[in-house]
Amino acid sequence: MRKIFSGKKLIFAMLLAFLFVDNVYADWSIRFIPNEASSVSVNINNESFMTWNSAEGDSSYVLPAKWLTLQKIHVYAAASPKDKNATIQVIWNGKVCKEMKFDNDEDHDVSTCN
Numbered sequence: 001m002r003k004i005f006s007g008k009k010l011i012f013a014m015l016l017a018f019l020f021v022d023n024v025y026a027d028w029s030i031r032f033i034p035n036e037a038s039s040v041s042v043n044i045n046n047e048s049f050m051t052w053n054s055a056e057g058d059s060s061y062v063l064p065a066k067w068l069t070l071q072k073i074h075v076y077a078a079a080s081p082k083d084k085n086a087t088i089q090v091i092w093n094g095k096v097c098k099e100m101k102f103d104n105d106e107d108h109d110v111s112t113c114n
Contacts, residue, residue: 027062027063027068027092027093028062028063028067028068028070028073028090028091028092029060029061029062029063029091030042030049030050030060030061030063030075030088030089030090030091031058031059031060031088031089031091031096032052032056032058032059032060032061032087032088033058033087033088033089034054034057034058035084035085035086035087036084036085036086036103037054037079037080037081037084037085037086037103038053038054038080038081038084039051039052039053039054039079039080040052040077040078040079040080040086040088041077041078041080042075042076042077042088043075043076043077044063044067044073044074044075044076045067045070045073045074046074046076049061049063049064060091071111071112072109072110072111072112073090073109073110074107074108074109074110075088075090075098075100075107075108075109075110076105076106076107077100077102077105077106077107078104078105079102079103079104079105082103082104083103083104084103085101085102085103086101086102086103087099087100087101087102088100090108090110092110092112092113093112095113096113097110097111097112097113098110
């Protein structure tokens with residue numbers, strides 16, 4: 001049996017595949033951007049996703065597998081304490097689809113963006 005790729009040729013082929021294959025691992029993520037709020041709680045499609053604390057700094061988290069392939073999600077976020085500014089970004093496949101700036105709570109339906 002003849003090898004198709006080996007050594008440097010294999011690495012080059014893998015690099016080409018990585019560069020030219022788009023949306024293979026498309027996913028949703030939430031980015032928390034530090035502001036005045038001490039914490040921000042986020043629900044996705046009416047289910048608890050997580051609570052971020054300001055000590056974590058600027059952080060991004062990929063949503064669980066059950067939500068990754070959906071074309072639209074409902075995002076609800078609440079700042080604590082109330083009346084303190086909070087900012088999150090809803091990201092699809094590395095692109096910001098929605099930036100939410102709020103000082104109490106906010107919710108939006110967010111569709112994939114291209």
